[in-house]
Amino acid sequence: MSSIVDPIKEGLARGWKVLGGKHGPLPTSLDCDVVIVGSGAGAGITAELLAKAGLKIAIVEEGPLKSSSDFRQLEADAYAQLYQEGGGRKTADQAMPVLQGRCVGGSTTVNWAGAFRTPEETLNYWVDIYGLKECGAEAMKPWFEQVEARLNISEWLTDPNANNSVLRRGALKLGIKAPTIHRNVKGCWNLGSCGLGCPTNAKQSMLVTTIPTALDLGATLMVQTRADKLELKGNQISGLLCQPVHADGSHAGPAFRITAKHYVVAGGAINSPALMMRSGLPNPNDLLGRRTFLHPTVASSAVMPEPVQGWAGAPLAVFSDHFLRTQPIDGAIGYKLETAPVHPGFAMTNLGGMGRTLVDKAKTFPHTSILIGLLRDGFHPEAGGGVVELKSDGSPVLDYPINGYLLDGARRAHLSMVEIQFAAGAKSVRPAHEQAQDYQSWHQAREAILALPYEPYITTIGSAHVMGGCAMAATPAQGVVQPDGQHWQVANLSVHDGSVFPTSIGANPQLTVYAQAARMATGLAKRLTERDVRLDSPAVPASAASAA
Amino acid sequence: MKRRSLLKLGIASGVVLAVAGGSLALLKPGLLADGKLSPAARQLMRAVALAVFDGLLPAEAAAREARLAAHLDQLDANIAGFPPHLRGELSQLLSLLTSSGGRLALTGLTSDWAAASVADVQASLQAMSLSSLGLNQQIYHALRDLSSLVFFSNAASWQLVGYPGPREIP
Ligand SMILES: Cc1cc2nc3c(=O)[nH]c(=O)nc-3n(C[C@H](O)[C@H](O)[C@H](O)COP(=O)(O)OP(=O)(O)OC[C@H]3O[C@@H](n4cnc5c(N)ncnc54)[C@H](O)[C@@H]3O)c2cc1C
Secondary structure (H helix, E strand, C coil), X not given: CCCCCCHHHHHXXXXXXXXCHHHCCCCCEEEEEEEEECCCHHHHHHHHHHHHCCCCEEEECCXXXXXXXXXXXXXXXXXXXXXXXXXXXXXXXXXXXXXXXXXXXXXHHHCCCEECCCCXXXXXXHHHHHCCHHHCXXXXXXXXXXXXXXXXXXXXXXXXXXXXXXXXXXXXXXXXXXXXXXXXXXXXXXXXCHHHCCCCCCECCCCCCHHXXXXXXXXXXXXXXXXXXXXXXXXXEEEEXXXXXXXXXXXXXXXXXXXXXXXXXXXXXXXXXXXXXXXXCCCCCCCXXXXXXXXXXXXXXXXXXXXXXXXXXXXXXXXXXXXXXXXXXXXXXXXXXXXXXXXXXXXXXXXXXXXXXXXXXXXXXXXXXXXXXXXXCCCCCCCCCEEEEECCCCCEEEECCCCHHHHHHHHHHHHHHHXXXXXXXXXXXXXXXXXXXXXXXXXXXXXXXHHCCCCCCCECCEEXXXXXXXXXXXXXXXXXXXXXXXXXXXXXXXXXXXXXXXXXXXXXXHHHHHHHHHHHHHHHHHHHHCCCCXXXXXXXXXXXXXXX | CHHHCCCCHHHHHXXXXXXXXXXXXXXXCCECXXXXXXXXXXXXXXXXXXXXXXCCCCCCHHHHHXXXXXXXXXXXXXXXXXXXHHXXXXXXXXXXXXXXXXXXXXXXXXXXXXXXXXXXXXXXXHHHHCCCXXXXXXXXXXXXXXXXXXHHHCHHHHHHHCCCCXXXXX
16 A cells, blocks of 8 residues: 555545546536636636635546556556546648647646746737737736646755766856756656656645645536537537547437536647637637647667666756847747656657667666757747647547758757767667667768758657647637637637647746636636635635635 | 548549458458457567567567567557447458458458568558558558557566656645
């Protein structure tokens, strides 16, 4: 038996209202003040704030409720149980795997716990181009502070693991800054298993923070329940049709209907626009599901003289924004440099190859370091993102073409990472590209990378940062939702998740989702109840709550 | 824009079957009703495993067969967790690849999967991985990535890569 106390088991024992899956039958219908679709970053923050305002809320989550006693740090369990499409989600042409969570807590349950405020140049761009004056750096500061306090976000003071040390050492050698990351953790064991679900509840994901708070305040959580269709009557949503699903997403019982005063969609980019598309919501400017961004991510592996054991220790501890900050935001594409966890399934698959190549990689695996470069898409006409489409069964797929502009960034990011890896003392380096070899020197690698063909598929690209598709903007011509998250054409519908970003952000998105959701949900609580709520203050007394 | 060919197997299968002179109705689904690999698809995935993990599988025949069997069972378990639409696409793909016409047209392999040598399957996968046709690339990644994720996620492979497994939590 593990010594770790499971907060979910405790909550269930306290009488949380959790239905669906093994938690008991779903209702045939349900009425509440606000229904929230999803339980990830945007949904969790929204749930806590609205519950604190005394509203009767229902949370609808397609994935299962798993928690620390289920998280065994096993890749074989995690991808299949906690990720969208059993970990198999890819863009339409299959050229990019897309990692997204599908469980209570959403992607926050499986993310790598790096927390960045939205870069100022991104916020400035949103103000300038999308008229989002409420998103200026000064205006956003209190929201970041509030979320950071709630989720224990602060600088990571433990020594970086050996993988992150490669990035720091190499960057410093080249005169490039590689500062320490902020993380949302409390009593972190430095296990390195963030992507497989945190078995010690150290990661302050929505699973262990806001969702439990909302449940303690009486919210109803329906798991293994897919929000299928919003019913539109005039310019109002009149109901949400929900479909109980099995673990694999297939139907598990009859559909049922939830009615509410207000509907918040927070299913994450890709799934949120898909729900709205399935529902046939007005889309007069053809913006819904368009401009979906991925931070297309490329990788380079290096064999280091020292053991790296990149599976152990916080996967993200240092980063470099040098190649974002030293060039214009709307010029050639910039990229953020970070590290990736080196677990066998994830790394051996994503680094490519077979036979002899895999044998060599297996032998040097404990000495393998992986750097990643995240391309900042969305700021240039040639980085217009992807388009969400519906398959015949109503499930979404993202069509995201990889063009020459992005591939130029992939090549430059490979060059930067390889140079850093050699500066850190790498014995050999291999960018993740089907035609790359092991290179023994920076000179050799540079020549080779400049000569390699950069094309989709043979250039290994993936994503764990899906953003956009329901952009917020100051005018309906530019956005699906208003700056406060309210849909431009539908009266009682808001979107509170990463899909509201009008561009990618050039930083890992969770803190931006949290802060935007906090801003939007606080405003929504005020509009619906006249109450002022905060993440860092206690809930209104139960006696006052029923007045809403 | 040849690279934008998306994995619409309905169309692809039409092309392949025109080549093969067959009809889709005659093809057996790649996944059985219970979602498991059909016997033919199991042969295919076995051949892929032999090629991709060449040099990483036990040398001794009985141990190798046992490892392969465990790998194929794990593949079944993994596929069972996929959403129905993904399983449907995979079933179609496997169905095509296990028909002789489809196999020849899509992979260039002349002998069937059970009989093909490791070198032949490797050459075929290699050619698909560098193909300028999106469809070939998609097939390569579907076969290779799925196999690899399942193989290396399995504790039986950890010693090959020097991974000690998760840290114990007292
Ligand atoms: C492996 C990985 C690592 C990451 N690492 C970091 C990191 O270190 N730092 C960082 O800042 N960001 C990281 N991210 C990204 C970050 O976690 C996400 O950007 C963020 O969680 C997105 O928030 P969201 O609210 O938009 O969606 P999500 O958090 O993804 O939540 C959406 C939820 O809605 C549910 N849902 C969707 N559709 C429906 C429906 N129709 N009905 C019911 N439920 C539905 C989904 O199942 C999911 O649980 C990572 C992501 C992944 C996958």
